[in-house]
Amino acid sequence: MxxxxxxxxxxxxxxxxxxxxxxVDFGAGFFAYYARITxxxxxxxxxxxxxxxxxxxxxxxxxxxxxVGVVGFFPDTAYYYGTSLLVPGxxxxxxxxxxxxxxxxxxxxxxxxxxxxxxxxxxxxFIPASLSVALTLSEGGFxxxxxxxxxxxxLDLFTSPLSWSIVGLAVVSVLFISSAFLTFYASxxxxxxxxxxxxxxxxxxxxxxxxxxxxxxxxxxxxNERHFxxxxxxxxxxxxxxxxFMIAMFLLYIGKYYGLAFISIMLQFFxxxxxxxxxxxxxxxxxxxxxxxxxxxxxxxxxxVVVFIAGxxxxxxxxxxxxxxxxxxxxxxxxxx
Amino acid sequence: MLFEQDxxxxxxxxxxxxxxxxxxxxTLGVGVPLMISIAEFIGIKRQDPHYxxxxxxxxxxxxxxxxxxxxxxTAIGLQLSxxxxxxxxxxxxxxxxxxxxxxxxxxxxAIFLGIYFYTWDRFKNPYIHWMLTIPIVIxxxxxxxxxxxxxxxxxxxxxxxxxNGHFAAVNPIAAMLNPAxxxxxxxxxxxxxxxxxAVLASITAFMILKKKTSDYHKKALKLTMSLVFIFGIxxxxxxxxxxxxxxxxxxxxxxxxxxxxxxxxxxxxILFGWLNDAHEVIGEIRIPNFLxxxxxxDFNAEVTGLEEFPEDEIPPLxxxxxxxxxxxxxxxxxxxxxxxxxxxxMKKLNEHNKGMLSLIVLSGPLAMLAIEFGWVFAEEGxxxxxxxxxxxxxxxxxxxxxVGLMFILFLGLYIVLxxxxxxxxxxxxxxxxxxxxxxxxxxxxxxxxxx
Numbered sequence: 001m002x003x004x005x006x007x008x009x010x011x012x013x014x015x016x017x018x019x020x021x022x023x024v025d026f027g028a029g030f031f032a033y034y035a036r037i038t039x040x041x042x043x044x045x046x047x048x049x050x051x052x053x054x055x056x057x058x059x060x061x062x063x064x065x066x067x068v069g070v071v072g073f074f075p076d077t078a079y080y081y082g083t084s085l086l087v088p089g090x091x092x093x094x095x096x097x098x099x100x101x102x103x104x105x106x107x108x109x110x111x112x113x114x115x116x117x118x119x120x121x122x123x124x125x126f127i128p129a130s131l132s133v134a135l136t137l138s139e140g141g142f143x144x145x146x147x148x149x150x151x152x153x154x155l156d157l158f159t160s161p162l163s164w165s166i167v168g169l170a171v172v173s174v175l176f177i178s179s180a181f182l183t184f185y186a187s188x189x190x191x192x193x194x195x196x197x198x199x200x201x202x203x204x205x206x207x208x209x210x211x212x213x214x215x216x217x218x219x220x221x222x223x224n225e226r227h228f229x230x231x232x233x234x235x236x237x238x239x240x241x242x243x244x245f246m247i248a249m250f251l252l253y254i255g256k257y258y259g260l261a262f263i264s265i266m267l268q269f270f271x272x273x274x275x276x277x278x279x280x281x282x283x284x285x286x287x288x289x290x291x292x293x294x295x296x297x298x299x300x301x302x303x304x305v306v307v308f309i310a311g312x313x314x315x316x317x318x319x320x321x322x323x324x325x326x327x328x329x330x331x332x333x334x335x336x337x
Numbered sequence: 338m339l340f341e342q343d344x345x346x347x348x349x350x351x352x353x354x355x356x357x358x359x360x361x362x363x364t365l366g367v368g369v370p371l372m373i374s375i376a377e378f379i380g381i382k383r384q385d386p387h388y389x390x391x392x393x394x395x396x397x398x399x400x401x402x403x404x405x406x407x408x409x410x411t412a413i414g415l416q417l418s419x420x421x422x423x424x425x426x427x428x429x430x431x432x433x434x435x436x437x438x439x440x441x442x443x444x445x446x447a448i449f450l451g452i453y454f455y456t457w458d459r460f461k462n463p464y465i466h467w468m469l470t471i472p473i474v475i476x477x478x479x480x481x482x483x484x485x486x487x488x489x490x491x492x493x494x495x496x497x498x499x500x501n502g503h504f505a506a507v508n509p510i511a512a513m514l515n516p517a518x519x520x521x522x523x524x525x526x527x528x529x530x531x532x533x534x535a536v537l538a539s540i541t542a543f544m545i546l547k548k549k550t551s552d553y554h555k556k557a558l559k560l561t562m563s564l565v566f567i568f569g570i571x572x573x574x575x576x577x578x579x580x581x582x583x584x585x586x587x588x589x590x591x592x593x594x595x596x597x598x599x600x601x602x603x604x605x606x607i608l609f610g611w612l613n614d615a616h617e618v619i620g621e622i623r624i625p626n627f628l629x630x631x632x633x634x635d636f637n638a639e640v641t642g643l644e645e646f647p648e649d650e651i652p653p654l655x656x657x658x659x660x661x662x663x664x665x666x667x668x669x670x671x672x673x674x675x676x677x678x679x680x681x682x683m684k685k686l687n688e689h690n691k692g693m694l695s696l697i698v699l700s701g702p703l704a705m706l707a708i709e710f711g712w713v714f715a716e717e718g719x720x721x722x723x724x725x726x727x728x729x730x731x732x733x734x735x736x737x738x739x740v741g742l743m744f745i746l747f748l749g750l751y752i753v754l755x756x757x758x759x760x761x762x763x764x765x766x767x768x769x770x771x772x773x774x775x776x777x778x779x780x781x782x783x784x785x786x787x788x
Contacts, residue, residue, distance in 0.1 A: 057447040072433030082422030097408035104404030297507040311441040
């Protein structure tokens with residue numbers, strides 16, 4: 001396997017990792033705020049805080065990791081995406097900044113504030129929406145290069161059903177993944193009141209998620225036939241995705257094995273995300289850049305792969321330690337530590 | 338709008354704004370973990386609750402600043418590609434490795450930060466908790482090292498060949514270990530530790546001035562001022578290495594900093610002053626032959642003057658003031674720390690007199706200003722280049738017409754973050770005075786400790 005294929009595969013894995021951990025984080029922020037305005041915060045907020053506080057920074061790194069990796073492996077992406085994403089990218093940065101710092105202000109600061117809480121919750125839904133613009137752009141048709149200048153056609157972007165269906169999918173997926181994780185976390189903490197509430201959220205958000213996925217898929221077919229057909233060739237991956245979704249729903253419905261249910265949801269998104277990514281290959285930005293045309297020099301590519309491996313050897317044990325201490329330590333979740 | 342006419346100027350301003358704001362929190366992010374680690378270690382070793390409390394309270398404040406550091410760091414990371422797409426397209430081939438390693442270091446630090454802050458009192462052996470600070474200190478230091486190598490590359494590009502206008506035969510390691518890297522890394526690390534020690538000393542001195550003279554505060558001041566002295570000396574040493582590096586590899590930067598127009602032997606060092614219309618220096622303080630010594634360690638060495646360079650490759654001459662201010666502050670900090678240490682050693686003298694404490698209060702903000710001046714000097718000193726000798730800033734900037742608008746948005750964001758950060762930190766410490774906390778955490782502590 002050539003280094004650029006390894007590069008794009010690992011980066012895609014990291015983007016998938018970000019999708020999961022960020023969804024949990026973004027959705028939890030929203031649910032925390034929602035619970036406060038519906039006066040149910042005493043039920044779930046402590047649970048959410050205990051999970052989020054030690055990991056919020058790690059979530060952010062997944063994202064930094066992805067975009068630094070993309071630009072490193074495929075420097076041409078900086079040229080096209082950099083110029084065209086200035087506005088949506090800057091908005092995403094500002095939202096991320098508000099969210100990250102206000103989380104710290106709210107939790108480590110001296111007083112609880114509804115305003116901080118609102119900004120924290122609301123940005124959790126706007127960030128996935130603004131980040132998903134990059135995925136829409138990659139389908140082609142929104143970026144034009146003329147006489148050495150790259151411009152983004154905002155009118156096309158805002159009137160495209162594809163872009164709105166992707167935004168919709170991003171938002172509802174966040175709420176679905178997050179509520180499913182919180183269900184698992186609540187069951188670990190043996191917190192029945194919280195469990196009942198978040199299980200309700202998870203069951204509720206499952207339907208919009210599957211509808212939004214289908215809608216986005218149909219609009220993708222109208223916008224980029226090549227990509228759509230490639231994905232149809234990977235029908236078995238899409239089938240597996242739907243299958244895991246049904247297993248997750250069944251488990252959530254009967255109210256048992258929440259850990260397994262969450263893993264099924266992770267697999268559901270894994271197969272859908274990889275079918276989408278493989279179908280996109282070889283283009284990174286249709287039709288301007290492909291994986292091969294934009295790859296960095298071989299020596300740099302190999303150096304990056306080596307650092308990837310060395311870095312992961314360092315990170316995986318650390319992440320396991322983090323999870324053991326906070327995510328899977330029953331005493332900690334229950335608030336005894 | 339006026340702004341939107343010139344994306345290059347606006348890109349420069351927005352990058353300056355983001356970096357100028359980020360560098361405050363980045364410096365704290367590099368330095369504070371080391372201070373926490375030292376305080377906790379002394380606390381465990383001497384079984385002194387004062388130092389343990391010091392570590393705890395510094396850590397609590399650090400959580401707020403690290404959040405702002407993370408989000409502004411994310412901002413500059415993305416802005417590199419958003420505002421300088423042509424630069425990243427070209428240079429990305431050579432500098433992707435350190436950028437990537439920086440993210441790993443940051444990742445490593447982030448994981449252990451989370452663990453450290455949520456495991457106070459969770460381990461029976463206190464040294465286990467202390468050991469968690471080691472990966473944080475290393476992660477924070479290494480991310481500074483890696484990102485500094487990127488900046489070093491932009492000053493003295495290395496590790497590639499130029500073929501038909503494209504970078505070829507890329508050697509990522511050679512690019513990282515470019516000539517500027519050693520001195521830059523040394524200078525960045527020592528000044529970050531110096532600045533953070535000065536900032537923490539400054540806060541403590543302020544508390545003592547407000548009549549909160551307790552053993553806790555005295556110990557904090559003694560510790561931080563000793564560190565200011567040690568890192569002050571190391572920073573001066575690093576500064577000297579940097580000047581010698583500039584003389585050899587970036588003579589135009591040193592010449593512009595010193596208003597050294599003609600190449601000559603036994604060059605004078607010029608402090609302050611100004612330039613008249615004919616580009617003559619007036620009102621300056623002149624130290625004979627000292628520039629030669631600074632540049633080569635020899636009072637009669639020949640120092641290259643600005644006349645040797647094409648006019649459109651000379652950095653702006655106002656960087657002279659940045660250089661002078663940075664150096665002056667550096668020496669002032671060492672002086673203040675030295676004075677404090679002398680006073681504290683002499684039994685008859687009181688190191689906690691008003692004058693001494695006021696000087697220490699000043700030293701924190703001054704140190705942070707010196708960081709800003711130093712970076713402005715370093716960055717403006719390589720104008721007009723973004724990659725010295727290969728790509729100018731004009732060629733690198735985005736062509737998007739919306740940069741002006743983004744500048745206003747980010748300016749608003751940083752004002753809000755900066756103000757809130759200060760407000761929250763003040764409230765955080767005011768609402769839980771150290772005396773109450775010490776009593777709660779360590780009930781065994783003797784009464785009368787806080788007078």
